[in-house]
Amino acid sequence: MIKKKISINDIARSLGVSKTLVSLVINNKSDIHGISKITQQKVWDKIKEMNYKPNLMARNLRLGRSNTIGLIVSDISNPFYSRMARHIEDLAEKKGYNLIICSTDEKIDKEIALIKMLKNRQVDGLIISSSQKNISEFNTLLAENYPLVLVDRCIPKLKTNYVTVDNTKGAYEAVEHLIKQGYERIAAFAISPVHVSTINDRIQGYLKALKDHKLNYGNAYLREIPFDNVKAAVKKEFKKLIEGKNKIQALFAINNNIATACMEAINENRIKVPHDLALVCFDDVDLFKLTSPTITAVAQPIDEICENALKFLFAEISSKGAAEKKKITLATKLIIRRSSVL
Amino acid sequence: MIKKKISINDIARSLGVSKTLVSLVINNKSDIHGISKITQQKVWDKIKEMNYKPNLMARNLRLGRSNTIGLIVSDISNPFYSRMARHIEDLAEKKGYNLIICSTDEKIDKEIALIKMLKNRQVDGLIISSSQKNISEFNTLLAENYPLVLVDRCIPKLKTNYVTVDNTKGAYEAVEHLIKQGYERIAAFAISPVHVSTINDRIQGYLKALKDHKLNYGNAYLREIPFDNVKAAVKKEFKKLIEGKNKIQALFAINNNIATACMEAINENRIKVPHDLALVCFDDVDLFKLTSPTITAVAQPIDEICENALKFLFAEISSKGAAEKKKITLATKLIIRRSSVL
DNA sequence: TAATTAGGCTAAATCGTTTTACCTGTTTAA
DNA sequence: TTAAACAGGTAAAACGATTTAGCCTAATTA
Secondary structure, three states, X not given: OOOOOOOHHHHHHHHOOOHHHHHHHHOOOOXXXXXXXXXXXXXXXXXXXXXXXXXXXXXXXXXXXXXXXEEEEOOOOXXXXXXXXXXXXHHHHHOOOEEEEEEOOOOHHHHHHHHHXXXXXXXOEEXXXXXXXXXXXXXXHHHXXXXXXXXXXXXXXXXXXXXXXXXXXXXXXXXXXXXXXXOOOXXXXXXXXOOOHHHHHHHHHHHHHHHHOOOOOXXXXXXXXXXXXXXXXXXXXXXXXXXXXXXXXXXXXXOHHHHHHHHHHXXXXXXXXXXXXXXXXXXXXXXXXXEOOOOEEEEOOHHHHHXXXXXXXXXXXXXXXXXXXXXXXXXXXXXXXXXXXX | OOOOOXXXXXXXXXXXOOHHHHHHHHOOOOOOOOOOHHHHXXXXXXXXXXOOOOXXXXXXXXXXXXXXXXXXXXXXXXXXXXXXXXXXXXXXXXXXOEEEEEEOOOOHHHHHHXXXXXXXXXXXXXXXXXXXXXXXXXXXXXXXXXXXXXXXXXXXXXXXXXXXXXXXXXXXXXXXXXXXXXXXXXXXXXXXXXXXXXXXXXXXXXXXXXXXXXXXXXXOOEEEEOXXXXXXXXXXXXXXXXXXXXXXXXXXXXOHHHHHHHHHHHHHOOOOOOOOOEEEEEOOOHHHHOEOOOOXXXXXXXXXXXXXXXXXXXXXXXXXXXXXXXXXXXXXXXXXXXXXXX
């Protein structure tokens, strides 16, 4: 239990003035309203003396805002998202906003429940990396002009603000890099749910790179790994793919989690990288510099993603009525680590 | 800008009843107050029909709570803390609480500012991994009976709830492990600020292990790395330590960030692990399974830390008046990776 | 001298809830 | 027959701020 805090009324009473006056002073509106300098000073002194802090819940109720931003991702402990969260936190803090972070585990129902919950909490805006394919919940948000920015993942047909990277191109470049080193049978480990735009785009990039370079096996080496069972599933599929006469020569991991699982599989099967198998992945993680096997990775510009996302979000928050929707697609960068490919 | 939402008044008006009644129904107090089943059903129907959601800011203002927990750590993008955050998020959600996560960058002023901010926001409790040595801010919290649990790091002389691991013992075991493998000149890279209990305890564990095993060079090989410049500082010190006739044979990294920097330094200097140098560290990170050099690590029971922290915190939140302060120290586990030590 | 203006301040409404205390009929018990 | 009990509700205060509209006095202007 918490002790009773002092309120604006206590300040007003103890100075023998109205709380209107105190409020005006606090909000730097006293000059406009012609409160004398002397009184202003008295108020500030008393505030300091009594160590008064405005109750933000009360203020926000009145003002209809919360100075809070909701961030919804699939898993905050994924390094990609935790780095994002950190940067968003820093940028938001500069404007006096805090962050409520929520993880969905790719569960659509949970995502919808979280969106509703954050709306009830009156968060002033949402930044979401959505697992959704159904857009009805988002259409509700849009109809309400609720400030919203989708990051990382796009939802086709949904007209809102987007900050993404060129996943198709990033994947294309990674796979093309493998092909140019002479690898031919290149497998890809995607992750379910596949309808997620980033995953799908990366798959398309992979397939296009194969096709453009006359590797005509289509999706014969494409595997889909369930989100909630990455390690086991990767290991099982991996084992199958490295056997037989059509065994694979290279592997494209569609995100950092899959990549980690692939590396474990490689080590457990005592595969030599890059001699027996080459490895590239989407997402770069600091520690990928140090892994064995090493891994060539598609790095995403996390800082830029966050900066744009907040720029878009604050534009929405401060605009009355429907704001123009913005979209930016940032470039990825292929980080080539020599020993991961021949 | 956001459309006006419908309120409890709208429901009441459109049913021709008082908002008291609606409120009672919503909060499942209608039976106690003898509201007829028929009326209850009418209220629920109307709520559904109008898609009414209570405004949580208003409710919380009235109730003097926020259903929010503040989590303060040095850096949420550190995998140790992001895993903690994720687990706390899950546990808190089950009780209807959300998490506001804040990073301090080890800056004491920032930490104090964040505590104050979270209090103003009326968060119902705080979980802090504190960089503080000054306890005055915390004494204020205690005096107010503000629900508080310190995790990870202790603050000597501060009587509050703690959930920590046995850092001294963890470090001792790691260093002893090195010694038993025959290493003698073992350096340690600590991180500033050193007054932080975890760091200090680990240093003590390191020193004690040396002493207990008759390695009498004291802190000659102990280095302190500034928090905000880990990589460069580690590399610089590392270079010095691996030269000359007293060059070190093993290295104890005091946390995962330092460990990562050490591995980079090792690779850049083409040091062979464990032949030229052995490496152990405090904190285990998933990817440490895969790094080259490999690293033997002291793993912390993150899930258990979180579970205890929330148990303590909710006990405080639900207790009226001063609650008994609790403390638990969990055991660490040394994860031995064979090739990191001889 | 009367009217206007300006300076300095305040009362009360409002945001959307919860909760306390009370109201009005009807039924039951004595 | 009357008081008590009960069923089914409501009005209004409270939470702690912001903001609108105006009040009062003294000074300035015509």
